[in-house]
Amino acid sequence: MIDVNIPTTDLDRLVGGLNSAQRDAVMAPPEHRLVLAGAGSGKTRVLTHRVAWLIAAEQVSPHSILAVTFTNKAASEMRTRIERLLALPTRSMWVGTFHGIAHRILRLHWQEASLPQNFQILDADDQLRLIKRVLRGLNLPEDRWPARSACAFVNASKEEGRRAKDLQDRGDFNHRQYVRIYTAYESACSAAGLVDFGELLLRVYELCRDNGDLRDHYRRRFRHILVDEFQDTNTLQYAWLRLLVGETGALFAVGDDDQSVYSWRGARIEHMMRAERDFPGAQISRLEQNYRSTAIILEAANGLIERNSGRLGKRLWTDGDRGDPIQLYAAFSETDEAEFVCDRIRHHRDQGGRCIDMAVLYRSNAQSRVLEEALVRHQLPYRIHGGLRFFERLEVKDALAYMRLLASRDDDIGFERAVNTPARGIGATTMERLRPLAREAGHSLWYTARAVVVGGGGALGRSTGAVRGFLEFVDALDEATKERSLADRMEAVIASAGLREHYRKEKTEQAETRLENLDELVSACQAFEVEYGRGVHFAEPGAGDEMNAMNPLTAFLAQAALEAGDQQADSGSDCVQLMTLHAAKGLEFPVVFLVGMENGLFPNGRAVNEGNLEEERRLCYVGLTRARQQLYLSHAETRRIHGSEQVGAPSPFLREIPSDCMTEVRPRVGILRPARGFSAKTSPRFREEAVDGYRLGQTVRHARFGEGTILAFDGAGSGARAEVHFRDAGTKWLLLSIAKLQPQ
């Protein structure tokens, strides 16, 4: 089995550092294999070493390998690590996201897929815009037929592999309307040569399903298909994998059913269970040794996740330290919780810790604001993950709209955006005349507009001149810059379309950032061209003809849609990381704060109503297992949600975590509490150290409630009250004159 050309020492090096379970998976015979990889068990390691092993030991040509991930980050990391392991170029190996791979196949076989050669990709935002347009075209009021729901319907249908025609004449009135919308949306996309994310996958699936020659071609080619985060595959992705693997391919899928948290995006955890049946002879490996967290954190995570039913079953262990107990803090309010977090961050930093090693995780984005405010108050640098990414920014999309028109005049989304940005007298009225003409003729806006202008412009009335001006402008711009570099063209667009001027005049505080982003966009073009010239994206010596098929402009636009870019430039600096639990999946931090652990918030009330408590629990499991050394959990007794104060019970997950993993943090002496009768924001905080002979933090005994700790004081004289946290009875406000608390 071992090739004589490859020194044994190199193979040793490939598997030498692996534990036995990892080695078992990496060195497995080239047949179907399912690797259940627990959090922090070296999943990526196994995947990359497996690829290297196939090439080095099994003599598999990189040409026969397809490795699929969900994120661009994972894909590029995988390629980098494989290349480092092998010290060989692996350009003929396909490594990419499901969408990236699908896109690549469609560029190669656009004719077979019945797409125009210069088809363009719609991102989520573009898709929603187009759906809105379709709704207006169908005269469906948006309050009755929300664009978001329609969009969700279309996406869910595509994820299930269903076309509008497959859904016809079934279901209730609502459903039929949605099918109508779906149908109209499909024709709008095809008239404009547009493909959304779901469509990329669906087209490729249909192509492989219906085109035997092509299917056989790819089956012959990709003998080894490796999949990362297998638990996140949706119905369509799974079906496509089955199709591609066929009778001859070998599937190597890595995943963790306990970390499946994207069911609302179509991911089906059942695929993990079904794969054993659908891929005959599939062997299962379990990676349970964890290299990330302390034993105590793993114990908590194991204890929690065991409450879920229907798991494939796994128990994480480590031969590392037990570590420090998880600290649980019961905050008075969300502000107090944020103060606690900041206090601990400062503590860690004072001990020599770096901010970048600390992360605050929450269930919903809305929770970040209070945390941000506190971090600012404490002058702690932070970075929020989430929000708009570079290629999703308004000004960037404006500039790209022109580029899209240069790439494809039929791109309606580009047309809609560019036509009146900056304003050039082609407003809503004009567009409302143009759109139905285009729809009825089944043509793009550009085509229709040109036909009207050439024909005398009667249908457009007074704005005919403006429309003609726009068409001529775009054509002239194209003609003038055709032979120039991508960056030059972008610069020409920004300058001559008047975008730079438009944003220069804008008097908001963001104006400057916007101008900077436009400049950044030109640089991005430059960088892209260098890479593209080197063939980093598509070149494949001897086999890649899609490079010729796709010009740099189209390639750039596709990349902008498929990899919307980083969120912020300052990612390198020493900042506390703030993000949702979903965004934290796949990451790790020495110190983790998991905040907002209240019933209704986490687990999220809506999710529980929909019967997804187990997925919430998995999300909690994901959160716990992000921590390497120290984990803090907190919940607030009251929290402002949508403007009104809500009392929240601690999350049931807190009870499910074995209690010997946790210690309750005693409230600090001098805890901050807003004065009653004043809003937390405007009133000065006051700090009562002692009242009526009692002091904060003091242990007292109550006749009925037992032993407790004084957390706060309020009022004076006969109205003086204390808040006491009782070990067994919870936290209560008691009048000192009545409660007769016994100092202990």
Added chain:
DNA sequence: GCAGTCGTCATTTTT
């Protein structure tokens, strides 16, 4: 085409 106002909505978002 714009600024101002009102009403509605509020989980997560790899591509």
Added chain:
DNA sequence: TGACGACTGC
């Protein structure tokens, strides 16, 4: 509470 979209009036 506050963000966003639709509507209104110049």
